[in-house]
Amino acid sequence: MxxxxxxxxxxxxxxxxxxxxxxxxxxxxxxxxxxxxxxxxxxxxxxxxxxxxxxxxxxxxxxxxxxxxxxxxxxxxxxxxxxxxxxxxxxxxxxxxxxxxxxxxxxxxxxxxxxxxxxxxxxxxxxxxxxxxxxxxxxxxxxxxxxxxxxxxxxxxxxxxxxxxxxxxxxxxxxxxxxxxLTLPKSITAATGMDALTHAIEAYTANVAEPISDALSLYAIELIAKYLPVAVENGKDIEARQNMLVGSMIAGMAFDNADLGAVHAMAEPLGGLYDTPHGVANSIFLPHVFEYNISSNPEKHATVAVKLGAKAEGKTVEEIAQEGVVLLHELASRIGIPKFRDLANVNPEDFPFLAEGAFNHLCTITNSRKLSKDDYLTLFQKTYGKQLVTGI
The missing domain is CATH 3.40.50.1970 (Rossmann fold)
Structure with missing residues (x-):
């Protein structure tokens, strides 16, 4: 910090x-x-x-x-x-x-x-x-x-x-x-809500995080984890909508001051090439980048996991953080985020181009763990399910 x-x-x-x-x-x-x-x-x-x-x-x-x-x-x-x-x-x-x-x-x-x-x-x-x-x-x-x-x-x-x-x-x-x-469709509620959650998590774990952005990020994560499933299920729930809008707004304040990381570095080349909705792209990559980044700051990733609903008692910091990965996958699945390989027009032959774009993205510099072009290529492949990748 x-x-x-x-x-x-x-x-x-x-x-x-x-x-x-x-x-x-x-x-x-x-x-x-x-x-x-x-x-x-x-x-x-x-x-x-x-x-x-x-x-x-x-x-x-x-x-x-x-x-x-x-x-x-x-x-x-x-x-x-x-x-x-x-x-x-x-x-x-x-x-x-x-x-x-x-x-x-x-x-x-x-x-x-x-x-x-x-x-x-x-x-x-x-x-x-x-x-x-x-x-x-x-x-x-x-x-x-x-x-x-x-x-x-x-x-x-x-x-x-x-x-x-x-x-x-x-x-x-x-x-x-x-x-x-109140009239936002379920799919857009889900994708934009995950975009806001990504902003909060990346701002909190970025290597340029600072105290005020940390405070805003953690509150945003707490609000979004609690109210996003409610807003997707019942868009007319005004309490959920109010809390989601606060969460999105303060996550914006947080990342505008602390910056973002590799999720955005991967999502934006994908959107540039395929016109993939930004929130969907962030949702897809978030659990995989979160897992990749754990070793850079296990304590902060464990804190995020707890805000997402992980139980800390009797577990190591690393185990708590890993539960956060599971919870992110479960949240995306619960609210209907598609899988990477199910997106229209995605071609694994483009992954080297996407990895190059991600590596050159400004957010690579502020990601909590360093990445090479090969690291990005591995993450694209892992997320797509083209090959089993372990140990990253």
């Missing part, structure tokens, strides 16, 4: 049932006169978008809607939106939806305020100024993008996910309303 650290939460948070009704007032307070709402067609066809536009109408705030967001947002889609609206004098952005909508909104904000291409800003702290003011409104309990300072975009040339990481990306305001998640 680091004992010299900085901890930032640059986004104001408004949390609670019905807070979405305040969007119009908050937009006006932020000086919004011409708002661009970034969302997807699914949400555009629900009453959620109407609730946003109604509040803007009530406050006399003009708006336009871009509803062409897809999972694993691509650079070309961000450019398409920018070119469509760059002459419309947009002075406020609203990212409405999951991580894809919010990350795209951040990227569009970069294009509105900076010269050049998105690729010019991949990496850490390359922005020259703040982006267009942004309100983020999550409708899933997964990415935590409403409180993070990053935007993950798929580069369509390299087939790799890239990240713009800069505090200047942060939303001015996150309006976090559990009611917006």
């Amino acid at each position: 680091r004992w010299e650290f900085n901890f930032n939460v640059p986004t104001s948070i408004e949390f609670g049932n019905g807070t979405v009704n305040n969007v119009g007032k908050r937009a006006k307070e932020l000086g919004g006169e011409k708002v661009l709402i970034i969302t997807d067609k699914g949400l555009a066809q629900t009453g959620i978008l109407d609730r946003i536009t109604d509040t803007l109408d009530q406050e006399g705030v003009s708006y336009l809607v871009y509803d062409e967001i897809t999972p694993n947002p691509k650079d070309v889609d961000c450019v398409k939106a920018y070119e469509k609206f760059r002459d419309d004098n947009i002075d406020l952005l609203i990212g409405l939806g999951g991580g894809s909508s919010m990350d795209t909104a951040k990227a569009i904000g970069v294009l509105f305020t900076h010269d050049g291409e998105l690729k010019d800003y991949y990496g850490f702290d390359k922005l020259e100024r703040k982006i267009t003011p942004l309100i983020c409104i999550p409708t899933t309990s997964g990415t935590g993008s409403e409180v993070t300072t990053g935007s993950v975009i798929t580069d369509t040339i390299t087939k790799q996910k890239e990240a713009i990481l800069d505090i200047q990306l942060a939303a001015k305001l996150a309006i976090v309303d559990p009611e917006l998640t």
